[in-house]
Amino acid sequence: MPIRSRLLACLCVLLFSLSAVAEDRPNFIVIMADDLGYNDVGFNGSEEIFTPRLDELAANGVIFNNGYVTHAYCGPSRAGLITGRYQARFGVEVNFTSSPFDIHQGLPLEQKTFGNRMQAAGYRTGIIGKWHLGASYPFHPNNRGFDYFYGFLSGGHDYFPDTVTYIHPLIQESGKNAGKPHYSANETTYWPLMRNENAAEFDEYLTTALSRDAAKFVKESDKPFCLYLAYNAPHGPLQAPKELIEKYNHIEGKKRRVYAAMIDSMDSGIGMVVDALKESGKYENTLIFFLSDNGGVQPKPGYEGEDYADNSPYRGGKGSMVEGGTNVPFIAHWPKGIPAGTVYDYPVSALDITGTFVALGDGDTSGPPIEGKNLIPYITGENTEPPHEAIFLRMVDGVNWMIRTPEAKLLLERPFQAKDEGKPELYDMVNDPYETNNIIDEQPELRAELAKLWNDWNKDNVGNRFLQAGNYQKTRLKFYEDLQKEQDAKAAKYKPIVVE
Structure with a gap:
């Protein structure tokens, strides 16, 4: 064979091999629930709420017994997840509000999402559901690394299409809060859903609509894909189809019955996505992570009615530094790479999802450093x-904070809206995983050791750069009020022009 022909043949073999390697890369799905209680899924022990599709994924994959998020409530937790970096590194420690005309209110533009990193590696990227990381043009998902978007930009949304409207009073007109800002209206909670940059159809229960769209995304993807499926279930408002609520008549409290029905719908929707993977031949080589953005809600001043989630056996819930606020339902499933029936006990972080995706998919590693780890070698036992x-964890410049090592945990938790400085607590997480015995006075050396780790980490953080959503909404309303007053004052000085 002539040399030229042999070189051409070798080149073809090389290109074919590279193509085969590229196509052998796994698909990725991260599914995030919203305000899901630790004990409100079957794989963590619930006998009240039925989650057979999640339980099947857990049984055939890995359950992380100590899976942590990076913040105890919605927006900052999502900022950490999507960047693979502690959000305190770039000053996002509060919830953004939906503000379509503010080009500063959103995930800082210098931060790369896992969408950016996987898109650069040739993956088809998508987000379906709740965004909550900025509502103006620069922060839109299509401009942050995602080829496809179906969902809502705000921090919440009603579940039924009959409430969709652009027009809603921004100030509450009646009741005990009359005259105060209407949080949901100011958050654009009632606006239509979007598909990419346009308004989208929404004609069924929201959780089902998101699930159906995710299944379609999975089926239609003809190259490796990376999908972020961000449910707002079971976050309030508590709304679910009547037939699902009736399924949970064995639960005494009405609010918890509706909450259970919302989780049930989410579980069925996840089943739709899994079935789509199987039908399209992508099931075996798709790595799925499932977790909640924080713990389930708990009653606190101003939110006394939020008593329907179950974070047992842990104390606390959403907003808390104890385990119920940040140790969340957390599993992974990948038939080709994770042995069925695995249970992993060392602490892992939501940051590790980005770390795993980028490592396995040969994603872009440039820019701000990823702090998450590739979990696969740890799960399989290759790395012990x-x-x-x-x-x-850090909340708003250190109002509350937590450090968790494999053996111990040091935290400061101030009661919600309390003025006092609070007192640090220390727990032996090997022998006291439910944090019942504060040993801070008995273990000064351990306290000092963990405090040093915390201080070394915290010195690389920046201050919180944004207003909490509710305060932002009040400030925005006052801006327009003051602007109008200023214009009215100018108008009052007007003197008629005399025409001769």
Whole structure:
């Protein structure tokens, strides 16, 4: 064979091999629930709420017994997840509000999402559901690394299409809060859903609509894909189809019955996505992560009615530094790469999802450093060390904080809206995983060790750069009020022009 022909043949073999390697890369799906209680899924022990599709994924994959998010409520937790970096590194420690005309209110533009990193590696990227990371043009998902978007930009949305409207009073007109801002209206909760940059159809229960769209995305993808399926279930408002609520008549409290029905719908929707993977031949080589953005809600001043989630056996819930606020339902499933029936006990972080995707999919590693780890070697036992020396949480410049090592946990938790400084607590997480015995006075050396780890980590953080959503809404309303007053004052000084 002539040399030229042999070189051409070798080149073809090389290109074919590279193509085969590229196509052998796994698909990725991360599914995030919203305000899901630790004990409100079957794989964590619930006998009240039925989650057979999630339980099947858990049984055939890995359950992380100590899976942590990076913040105890919605927006900052999502900022950490989507960047693979502690959000305190770039000053996002509060919820953004939906503000379509503010080009500063959103995930800082210098931060790369896992969408950016996987898109650069040739993946088809998508987000379906709740965004909550900025509503103006620069922050739109299509401009943050995602080829496809179906969902809503705000931090919440009603579940039935009959409430969709652009027009809603921004100030509450009646009741005990009359005269105060209407949070949901100011958050654009009632606006139509979007598909990419346009308004989209929404003609069924929201959780079902998101699930159906995710299944379609999976089926239609003809190259490796990375999908972020961000349900707002079971976050309030508590709304569910009547027939699903009736399924849970064995639960005494009405609010918890509706909450259970919302989780049931989400579980069925996840089943739709899994079935789509199987039908399109992508099931075996798709890595799925499932977790909640924080713990289930708990009653607190001003939110006394939020008593329907179950975070047992842990104390606390959403907003809390104890386990119920940040140790969440967390599993992974990948038939081709994770042995069925695995249980993993070392602490892992939501940051590790980006770390795993980028490592396995040969994603872009440039820009701000990823702090999450590739979990696969740890899950399979190839690496027997803990993935992290410690996991950290910080709320609003350190109002509340937590450091968790494999053996211990040091935290400061101030009661909601309390003025006092609070007192640090220390727990032995090996022998006291439910945090019942504060040993801070008995273990000064351990306290000092964890405090040093915390201080070394915290010195690389920046201050919180944004207003909490409710305060932002009040400030925005006052801006327009003051602007009008200023214009009225100018108008009052007007003197008629005399025409001769």
